[in-house]
Amino acid sequence: MLSSRFKSAASPWRAMAAEMIRRLGSRVSVSAFSTSYSRATSYSIIADFRSDTLTQPTDEMFTIMRNASRGDDVYEEDDAVRALEAHVATLTGHEAGLFCASGTMTNQLAFRASLLTPPASILCDSRSHVYRYEAGGLASHSNATVYPVQAITNRGHHLTVQDLEREFVTDDGDVHMAPTRLISLENTLNGTVMPLQDVQAIRQFSQERNVRLHLDGARIWNATVAQGCDLKDFTSQFDSVSLCVSKGIGAPIGSVLVGDKDLIKKSRHFRKMFGGGWRQAGGLAAVVHWCIDHVWPTMKKTHALTKQLAEGLEREARGAKIYIPAETNMVFLDLAGSGIRLGELSSRLELEKGIKIGNRYTLENQTQVRLVLHWQITKQAVDGFIEVVKDMALKAASRPNDVPHTATSKSAVYGIPKRFS
Template sequence: MSAYTTANVSPSAIDAARQRVAAQLKIELVTPSHVEDNEKKRKEVSRSFLSDTITVPTKEMYEYAVNSTLGDDVYHEPSTLALEAHVARITGKEAALFMSSGTQSNQIGLRTHLRQPPYSVLCDFRSHVYRHEAGGISFHSSAAVTPVQPTNGHHITLEDVKANLIENDGDLHAAPTAVVSLENTLDGGIFPQSEIIAISEYAHSHNVAMHLDGARIWHVAAETGTSLRELCDPFDTVSLCLSKGLGAPVGSVLVGPKEFIRKARHFRKLFGGAMRQTGLISASAAYALTHNFAQLPRVHALARRLQAGLEYAGVDILKPAETCMVFFEPKSIGSTVAEISRRAAELPEPLGVYSGRLVVHLQTTEAAVDDLVRLVHKIATEKRAEGFVKPSKQVKGATAFKYTSKL
């Protein structure tokens, strides 16, 4: 007989016990001030330069999402299936698979390519799959990585690939290159499509697969006017993030051949990534595709405004704003990132500055950009008054930047 039998326990005692368990389980996350709290969070996000992953759903996105279908993605979820079919169509691929994150999408994509070690993945040494996915390539796929430092300082070239690709020529000492994984954008920089095509042709001629971490490929399409199909065509598989750039709350999509995606779906289940009622997040992603892509040119213009303002203040720009990111070094005005971060947080309306990388996103406001530039200009003025002598060099763009209000 089970130790948990209730045969000799009165119904009233069982009911009281159930009520005690139910009381222990209760939790209230929606506070009486949740509307005001969310508005505060939206304002905080609008003044943070941490990342474009911090964007939050708008009221309109919420309203659209709550009307989505209620299926189970392990079995049949209509909204998710429709989203997958749509992303496959616009990228020119046979099939697609919705994932919970860009890291999951990249890692499952690479794992599906990689069949039997030894093998290696060639990528830029700065790439997300190598530096920011917790060593996933070695852990999930038992693969070596060949990290390449671009000779031009911006993007890997065909010559870089030729110099580093390991051919499967019978050398027992090496792990042959099985996949070339590129990233576009990388650190906000646009990878020239002509170079991608040249690398793709060379890789495929050596029976090496091509994977794209296209987390921010939307920015490339928005800046250049190039279709997603054309941008993705040189690659066998592409990972596209919906929460970076486009502002969906969660999700990425892996696209590729039909049989490849079938196997990737199996790996998603194996890794615990299969989800249930995904209609809400699929609908949010659909809303982002429909309404937010068109806002990206404004984001790029705001990033360039930020860059010009920092240059006007005398700050060195390490990497210019090709899309949504600006990399800066304030030593040229006698300051540090830590000082700027601290003083930005102390403003009456705080700004979020966390590193030398500033990311402009859909919800960044012009006021946030202007306030940051004013702060940096003020710090530069103070440093000069304290005796700091700026190194003698021409500040690119300094004369081209104008503000309508006084700095």
């Protein structure tokens, strides 16, 4: 028999599960829910479009983890971790790799290991993750300043050499300035691909000026599939590359940093200093290896579904716009002009189709949302999404359109509260 203390602690979870059962009605049985809220949620949400980090580990992944090596990674004694690092280094055309907990960590380690002597500045796209969404890590960890660059030459699609030339700070002895020591690119950026020829031109530019070139390749997996080229074609152009594995290829956690042996040795030391040394990480590494082999090849299908969703929403929402090209696995939707309210759309999708777009806390006048597809998004989910939008658009056509356009911010574009990244 459960103790009264345990019953008291468990009751909130039971209440949450009961509420979900009430909302979902006869679509699921009471027996489908446990007293665990997370377990209950997994039955109610069949498709999560908030991010490709929100894939769920499969039973096969847990089997792989159970059978993986169990050595200590800080001592560099785990076989699965060593194998993964060597494999990704080979795939990318680099000497060595380092398996870490997150893409933010691998980006920041690359900067810290590259920018050893201040003063230094880096150039990056003004929209880039390393500049906006890594908690000021560059200033804190690397004592570096950032000169954000506007992508003007290609009308905002991606940076070019011409854009970088405008902001480049030469090391000419001027004591007032922090010379450019590193250029950081992001591919994909908002789901759009920086073409290989522009990457190669920027590589030549960086070499001529003797500065390092880093790639935040959180979704470089998607970029290579969209371009129809080998991963190494892109990644070999850089001195360091961060490859997130929880995005795109759907592993439960992690990111791999690649570069030359000296950079990885320094990064391993800094990882320990930052508190990022993990111990028995072999199970996670083994799953990443499996995802590279089995999930990465499914991206072409995911990109096709993304295009289908973008076209369907623009067609059926009657006035809605896709305001960033859907080139890989992201759809940026603006409902202004359609008469559809984003909060209402979010609620209906979740209640009727089990689809989550993360707008529970949306502002009344918010109209923009980022939708991200991944390997666990099905055609059924995409069709269901379009079906709900079509129905709402028909009803909205009978009332005045009073949904104003709002300025784009991360919380608006991503459709999530500001406290999340």
